[in-house]
Amino acid sequence: MHSADISSRALRFFEDRGHTVVPSASLIADDPTLLLINAGMAPFKPYFLGEAPAPHKRATSLQKCVRTVDIEEVGKTSRHGSFFQMFGNFSFGDYFKEKAIPYAWEFLTSPVADGGLELPEDRLWVTVYLDDDEAEQIWRRDIGVPAERIQRLGMSENFWSMGVPGPCGPCSEICFDRGPEFGQDGGPVANDERYLEIWNLVFMQNIRGEGPAKEGYPILGDLPSKNIDTGFGLERMAALLQDVPTIFDIDTTRQILDLAAELSGARYGTGVRNDVSLRVIADHILTSVMLIGDGVTPANDGRGYILRRILRRAVRMMRLLGSEDPVVHELVAKTIQVMSPMYPELTGERERIDRIAVAEEAAFIQTLKAGTAIFDLAADEVRKSSNLVLPGDKAFQLHDTYGFPIDLTLEMASEAGLSVDEAGFRKLMQEQRARAKADAVRRKTGGHGETGVYRDLLALGPTEFTGYSELESEAVIRGVIRDGARLAAAGEDDIVEVVLDRTPLYAESGGQESDAGLIVADGIELEVLDVQKVARKLWVHQVRVRRGEVTEGQNVLAKVDPEWRIGARQAHSGTHVVHAALRQVLGPTALQSGSYNKPGYLRLDFSWTGGLSPETRSEIEEVSNLAVRRDLPVAVEYMTLPKARELGALALFGEAYDEEVRVVEIGGAWSRELCGGTHVSHSSQVGPLTLISESSVGSGLRRIEAYVGIEALRFLAKERAMAVKVSDILQVPTSEIGDRVSAVLKQLRDAEKEIGRFRAIQLRQSAEAFVQGAQMIGDVAVVTAHVPEPVTTEELRSVALDVREHFEGRAASVIVTALANEKPIVVAAVNEQGRERGLKAGDLVRTAAKVLKGGGGGKSDIAQGGGTDPLATAEALQEVRRVIGQTVTA
Structure with a gap:
């Protein structure tokens, strides 16, 4: 039975029993205590907490969830994944144990022809909470489960709460006996691998107080209204019904895994390392697609960091398996194909999802290259110390600052003949996790404290x-x-x-700042x-x-500042205008993924991979202002969410909407969005609109900023004043500023070229003088000289190479110093015959740099370095001559 069939059967079964089918909420949680939805009941939490009245007495849903607390364990166990789907049926003060238990049993055991899953009753076991006699009686009396297949468990296993003061209650679980090949007999108490939990029923009937998250907290009393939260994990149920060993082998995820194996050349089932890597890839690509589909974009914090981390882990695993080519495009396409039967909206978002994921893959490949360079430098330092152990803080820096994975660090260290202080690295990682966990607890506690x-x-x-x-x-x-x-x-x-x-x-909501008043x-x-x-x-x-x-x-009078509201309305309507202009110019995939507006100013983030050309920016600005000039009517209509989607109204990613939504239109279908903000009544009231910047705010995400109304006029007035000032300085009309600036810049470039030509002549002359001043140490011609005028490192390098060329055919070593930005620099060049005498440019530079109170290094033929003591150049050159003498006469 396919996953889509299991979910549709469950939803239909409970819909037939009076439950309203509620579509999955976005993974972006409408909850300050959660970054992402991590449980099937999370979207219903306000109803369970009593913060808002439930719109239905009974509900059922298949909810997308992401949980990354134990991301390192993904792929290592048979049923641990970062993305999963929770089916649930819920009662808000309606039925309780007397119906919840029979509903679950009926769905699990009814024949397939009748809409059930037809699991054999004699292989189902039940657990109840220690003192929940009521639930046990229903299982025995009404369902007929034998007493020997009902077991009681304690608070840590069979009592539920949110981990903070509030609703709580006992649980009852249904477990499936997978058979003796999975372990010893004795029921769920003896072996939870053999007796697999497939359904959990939460009877929300109590109120808990302060205390530990799992057990040991006080029960303060009974809830005024009892609630039901029951259901199952779709992936786990699919693995059971499809008779496959892990959730990675079910009909959906296995297709992604098989493609990853094909692209990498790795074979699934041939070893633990390959199997774990392929499972991680399949899970993480699936999670990434679902997150991007719900509007998350890669970033360095929050939800964006979670997405970035798991997507990069997938790319890294592919490269560890031997894949050197970009693979995300094909994996994303396969994921959308296998998940669209349950989430058809993915098909319409295919291009946007692919663009963001591919851009992140490309960025990470560059990070890997940069991390490799940093690793090489760290490895060189370790070799010089003769320790051959890369310190834990270096490995942590590579991981934390440069995004370089620890397993790649371990692999590369092994190839370089080094080991890694893994204990030191793990300690630093643990400290970082502890800080993050403490912050999360503070956020969670603060979110519920009031x-x-x-x-x-x-x-x-x-x-x-x-x-x-x-x-x-x-x-x-x-x-x-x-x-x-x-x-x-x-x-x-x-x-x-x-x-x-x-x-x-x-x-404050929907990107609009709150009113002043x-x-x-x-x-x-x-x-x-x-x-x-x-x-x-x-x-x-x-x-x-x-x-x-x-x-x-x-009794009071609440008053909005009217000037503030005028500016706020202009900015929010202006945001809709710019969004519509973006889509008109760039195409329908340029979707808004976030916004902020306040009187006179708007900021709009949208999905796009490359920067906009000046011509494109001008076109967006012109389309926006033409819409303003056309005086388009702004209309507001309330309708059901399905009708709004049918009309093509755009919804902002991450926003939560009620069943009845507010649709704001500007010019009819030209701009039609779900929005709760305040707006002008005609587009002309937005006033002039001028774009002030367009920039990148993350992989696959761009940002446009603009002024509207009087703020746009003030900005343009400042720009005009600046243009007038520049025209006065250049003594040309404002219309000729561009040509005049270009001409001045050309003159400057020509002058710089001429200065460079004279400097090159001067440096060549210095090089010739240095050749004449060479001294013989043993049979090696040695030049140690200081260039008196300030030069760049590249110029000093050229001097050293020019001098070295004059000694072709005989051993020579050249060491020159100079000042750059008032600090000493040094370059050494040794020809082939000099290297045969045992001289190495890198060693000579390090000798000089030590005296100069700095560092440096390089290859045996050419090397460079620098220091901090400009008065020590003569001493440094003297020390170099001494070292050369020791080397060539040894």
Whole structure:
């Protein structure tokens, strides 16, 4: 049974039993405590926490998930992957154990012809929590599972919580006996490899307090409304039903793995190293495609770093298996082919996904080249020390700073006859992980630390946003908050959070900065510093109390700064205009992947691999301003999300949308996007729009910045003033500045060439004088000289080589010094006959550089270095002559 069939059967089974089918949420979590969705229930967390009312009493979904905590273990076990899919059925205060347990059993054991999976009942075992007598009775009385196939487990195995204070409850698991070939008898308690967990039922019925994440925390009481979260991992179920040994051998992932084997020339099943590498490649390419499909782009932090790390691990594994050519394009195509039956949207995103992934592969190949050069330098230093062990901090620097993988460092060290201080490297890695984990815990704790007060306020009803139709609204203060606690009152100069029952002030979202404004009443005035949403329903205003005392229950007037709103509307509508212009000029794959706008300014990130030419930038700017001049109508319509997608409305990657969405159109289909921001009513109100920069912000990601409205005019006025100033300096009209600057630059280049010609003549003359001043040490002609005028290292190198050429046919050694940027530099050149006498240019440079308080090195025929003591050049040359004398007379 194919994976797509398993998922469609499960969804259909629960839909037939009153569950609303909810599409998978984006992997980009709408949750400040998560970088990526890592569990099937994560999109429903606000309903379980009581932060928002559930739109359905029953729901079912197949949720995409990414978990990279144990990324190093991927491929080493039979069922550990970074991308996985969780099927789930959920009840929000509707049914509980009495229905959840029979539903799961029925789906697993019903005949295939009836929509089930037809697993044999006599091979299914059940675990329940230690004191969950209710669940055990249902299993025995209603389902008929024999007592000997029901086992009780403790809190660490069969009790669920989010790891922080909040909902929790006992679990019950269904396990499949894979047979004696997988291990000893005795049920899940004895062997969880043989008795494979295939379904987990979470009975959310309690509230937990502070304490350890897994067990040992207090149970504070019962939830007012009991919830159900049950389901299974699709990959694990597919491996069982397809009778394959690992999740990497199922119908989807195995196709990617087989292509990786074909491209690399490695054979799957011929050894642990090859097998693990091929599994990692298949898993990581699949994860990368799904992340890019949901709008993640490679970066050096956050979600982008996770994507960069796993995609580069896949490329690295391919190269370790012997593949020297780019491979990502073919692997991405295969992944989209095998996953599109479950996620058809991947097909439409094929070009964008491929472009971003291929660009990252190319960037990493360059990183590998750079890392190899850095490794070579580090290896040279180690050899000089006679230690033959690359220090752990060097390996960590290669890994952390240059992105150079440790396994490549180990392999290259072995080839160079060196070993690596792996213990030192692992210690530094562990310290880094500990810091990251501590930061994650702080973020997670902080993200939940204040949910209680917000949940209480949300229970009074969501904030009504009135800002689309008015700039001033009468309101009632529902809560005054500081440091996560409600206050009775706040006084002058206090900075607190205020929650209103209704507000015209826009909360930061969708790339638009929050509104500026005031909240006033008789005797009080609050300056609004920031506005944020909590649980997408509650508007929280951060304010400074300018005057009076603010308390709960006060009637107030919330006012938006009208000038601020005008600029904000211009900037947000301008962002839509520029996005549409981009797509018109570059094509439909130039999709926005992030934005930020505030009064007078907009910034838009979009997927694209190369920089835009000046002509293309001008065209985008012109198309944008033509749209402004055409005075296109701006229309807003509310509709269902499926209808919006049917109309072709663009959704911003990473944004979460309700079932009813707000669609903003500028000129009809010319610009049609899902958006909750504030906008002008006609495009002409955006005002002039001028692009001020276009740059790279990551692999496959570009950024455009622009000014709109009065800020655009101010920018252009400054540019005009600068042009007038330059025209006065050059004494030409502004229209001729370009030609005049080109002419001046040509004159400068010509002058530099002439100066260079005279310098070359002067240096040749110096070289001839140095030849005349050569002294014989033994049978070697030795030139040690200082060039009095400042030169570059390249010029000094030319002098040394010119002098060496004059001694063709007899042994010679040339060492010259000079000053560059007021610091001493040295170059040594030794001809073939000199090298036969035992002289090496690298050794001579190191001798001089030591006296100059610096360093250097190179090959035996030519080498260079430098130092920090400009007064020591004579002493350095004297020391070189002494060393040459010792060498040639030994």
